[in-house]
Amino acid sequence: MAFPKSFDDFVGNRTVVDGLRAAIAAGRLPHSLILLGPRGAGRYTLALLLTMALECERQPREMGPDGRDLAGFCGECRNCTRIAESAELDSRIEEAVAAREEMREVDKKETRVLVQTHPDVLIVPPDPPQLLIKLGQIRTLINRAQRLPTESPARVFVLTSAAFMKEAANSLLKVLEEPPPYVHIVLLAENLGELLPTVRSRCAVAHLGALPADEIAELLAKRRPELNKTERELTARLSEGAAGRAIGFHLAEYAAARADALTMLHAAESGRDHTALFKMTETYRAGAEGQTKTVALLRALSSVLEDMVLLQAGAADRVRNVDKRAELQRLADTFDFAWIEAAVRGLDAVQSGMRRNLLRSLSLDALAMEMEGARG
Numbered sequence: 001m002a003f004p005k006s007f008d009d010f011v012g013n014r015t016v017v018d019g020l021r022a023a024i025a026a027g028r029l030p031h032s033l034i035l036l037g038p039r040g041a042g043r044y045t046l047a048l049l050l051t052m053a054l055e056c057e058r059q060p061r062e063m064g065p066d067g068r069d070l071a072g073f074c075g076e077c078r079n080c081t082r083i084a085e086s087a088e089l090d091s092r093i094e095e096a097v098a099a100r101e102e103m104r105e106v107d108k109k110e111t112r113v114l115v116q117t118h119p120d121v122l123i124v125p126p127d128p129p130q131l132l133i134k135l136g137q138i139r140t141l142i143n144r145a146q147r148l149p150t151e152s153p154a155r156v157f158v159l160t161s162a163a164f165m166k167e168a169a170n171s172l173l174k175v176l177e178e179p180p181p182y183v184h185i186v187l188l189a190e191n192l193g194e195l196l197p198t199v200r201s202r203c204a205v206a207h208l209g210a211l212p213a214d215e216i217a218e219l220l221a222k223r224r225p226e227l228n229k230t231e232r233e234l235t236a237r238l239s240e241g242a243a244g245r246a247i248g249f250h251l252a253e254y255a256a257a258r259a260d261a262l263t264m265l266h267a268a269e270s271g272r273d274h275t276a277l278f279k280m281t282e283t284y285r286a287g288a289e290g291q292t293k294t295v296a297l298l299r300a301l302s303s304v305l306e307d308m309v310l311l312q313a314g315a316a317d318r319v320r321n322v323d324k325r326a327e328l329q330r331l332a333d334t335f336d337f338a339w340i341e342a343a344v345r346g347l348d349a350v351q352s353g354m355r356r357n358l359l360r361s362l363s364l365d366a367l368a369m370e371m372e373g374a375r376g
C-alpha cells in the first residue's frame with residue numbers, strides 16, 4: 001500500500017484522526033499516547049503521520065468540519081521525507097538486524113534493534129528473536145529524551161508493540177510520568193490488557209475502531225479492482241474491519257493456510273488417523289519461510305475456530321469464512337465447546353511459545369496432540 005500523502009488518504013476513523021490533528025494544531029497532543037486498535041487498522045501509519053504533522057517544517061493547517069484548525073504535513077520537506085522513510089518498517093528492521101549480525105559477539109549482545117531515519121524520531125520495534133521491547137531499547141529512549149531535539153520541534157518515540165520485558169516497562173514509567181515538554185511517546189497496542197496498568201494510566205488513549213465490512217468492500221472496489229465481488233466481500237470479512245490489512249490481504253495465501261488449518265481439524269475429528277496431520281506439519285518444519293507460514297496457519301486456525309464458536313452460538317451472520325460456512329457448520333456440530341476452548345488455549349500457548357522462540361515444529365506438534373487429546 002502506498003504511504004498516505006495526506007491525512008485524507010488515511011482510511012477510516014475520521015473523528016479520532018481529526019481529534020488528534022486538532023490537538024497537534026493547538027499544541028495539546030498528549031505527551032504519552034496509546035494508539036489502540038486491531039492489527040491492520042493503521043496504527044503505525046497514523047503514528048508516522050502524526051509525527052510528520054508535529055515535525056513538518058511548513059506546519060500546514062486546514063479547517064476542520066467543525067471550524068477547528070487541523071494540523072497537516074507537507075510530505076516534501078526534509079523532516080517529512082526522512083520520517084516517511086520509516087514507513088517500510090519490516091525492511092528497516094531487517095536492515096537493523098542484519099547490521100547487528102555483522103558485529104563482534106560482544107557488541108552484538110549489547111545492541112538492540114532500533115529504527116531511525118530522522119535524528120529526532122526513534123522507532124522502537126520489539127527486539128528479535130524474543131520480539132519483546134527490552135531494557136536496552138528503553139535506556140536509549142530515556143537517554144535521548146533528555147536531550148533537546150536538534151532538527152525539528154519535538155522528539156518523538158514510537159513503540160510499535162505493547163509486549164515489553166518487565167524491567168523495560170518499569171523503566172518506561174519514569175519517562176511517562178514526567179516527559180520533557182518536547183517529548184512525545186506513542187505506544188501502539190492491540191488491546192489495553194497487554195500493558196501494565198501503571199503504564200496505561202499514564203497515557204491518553206486514542207481508539208481506532210474496526211470499519212464495517214461493507215465500507216471495506218467499497219474501498220476494495222477502488223483499491224483492488226482485480227478482485228471480483230465475492231472476493232471483495234470475503235476479503236472484507238476476513239480482514240476484520242482493518243482497511244490496511246484488507247488492501248494488503250493475499251486471499252490465495254490465506255486460502256492455502258486455511259486449507260491446512262481445516263486439515264488439522266479434520267485429522268483431529270477422525271481421531272485415530274494422524275497421517276494427514278503429520279504430513280502437513282512437516283511442511284511447516286523446513287525452509288526459511290517456515291515462520292511466516294506458521295504464523296499464517298495459526299491465524300487461519302484461530303479465524304476458523306472463532307467461526308465455529310459463532311456457529312455454535314447461533315451467530316451465523318458474523319462468520320468470517322463465509323465461503324466455508326457449510327464445512328464449518330459441520331465441524332461446529334462435531335466438536336463440543338470444551339474441545340474448541342482447549343484448542344484456542346493450545347493456540348495461545350503456541351503463539352506465546354513462538355514469542356519465546358521455541359522450536360516451531362515442536363510446539364505445532366504439541367498443539368496437534370493437544371487437539372486430539374482434548375477430543376478423545
Ligand SMILES: [Zn+2]
Pocket residue numbers: 055056057058059073074075076077078079080081
Ligand atoms: Zn513537511
